[in-house]
Amino acid sequence: MKSVLLCFVFSVATLHAELAIDTNFPGGSAKVEMLDQTTRTVSITPAPHKDLGWDCWWNFKLTGIESGKPVTLVVTGMSFAIADRATISLDGRTWRHSAPGKVEKGKVTYSLTFEQDHAWIAWGPPFQITDAEALIAKAVQHGGKAFEFCKSNGGRSVPAVRFDPTTPGKHRGLWVHARQHAWESGSSWVCSGFVNWLCSDDAKTLRETTRIIIVPIMDVDNVEIGAGGKDQVPHDHNRDWMDKPLYAAVRTAQAMITEMNAANEFDLFIDLHNPAPRDLKPFFFVSPASIMNATQNASLKRWVETAQGFLGKHPLGLETKTRESGSSYHPLWKQISKNWVTDHCQDHVVAVTLETAWNTPNSTQSGYQTYGAELGKAITAYLSVKR
Ligand SMILES: [Zn+2]
Known part of the structure; x- marks a missing residue:
């Protein structure tokens, strides 16, 4: 009898901690499909957000992990972006890749082991309004001016930073923004890498001679609620560049770009995506090419060649061939931001979308950031040549 009782006490003491999922924070997104405490298996799908874009963003905190014992994570119902590797964090701030998962049609299975009882797990490294604010606070220490870009349609303050040149006379002008598509978090980390580089001594001349506007997150509403954003109803931010835009961020961007262009202080527009x-x-x-004249095509060619010299040497690389966002790409192609800029600005102005690959071993928080630094060097080299 005594030994039976001891055995019972022992088995109670070794019961697993209960796995649990928390998404109650900005950018959190997961609908639990199945949670099996015996096999330590968690199956989730992105939290549905009706009419707010593709279901391809997921991000949650997992608690009740047993140190050193694997948890199986199954992600199903991805409408688009199955990640070969999950992105994981022990502190919710520093992110790295998991080992590759097993990708099958419509789902992926990861085996994850942690040496602590909780972890953050996401599709890619999250970048929220608080990250944008921290980044901007750093820029302010290096001569940037923080400002409220606009109030979003959802009433949130959209953070932005500007650098106003200190040298006399006319200046070059640069626009960089990210996250017109909310799920593409890597684009904000490229932006972050660019801003960090802009705060370095190497960027002193660029800071002092160039009017620079940076918006790390354009679609803050979808980013904060953890919705995909892309192709939301009736259209997303990057199909909103028309005469009467739906979104306050697009309206604001158009007005500021128009002003810089009219002041003859605008050269380069970079729209960051994944x-x-x-x-x-x-x-x-x-x-x-068919909607651009010879000057526009020549400026674009020089930018792409300059960018190749820097981004092309980064581990992520850069395709030598560009792709056109024309009528065969999307029916609303004229309402894509760079096409609006190409159509509304002076001939020397270059407008591009930079699509940074997200499904490679280098598509990490640090990989994106070093890529953003190379972008900064490319911009400096491009703008150092007179118009
Ligand atoms: Zn995009």
């Missing part, structure tokens, strides 16, 4: 799952090398989407 592409399709099997686009394994970054590339530029550009305006169709």
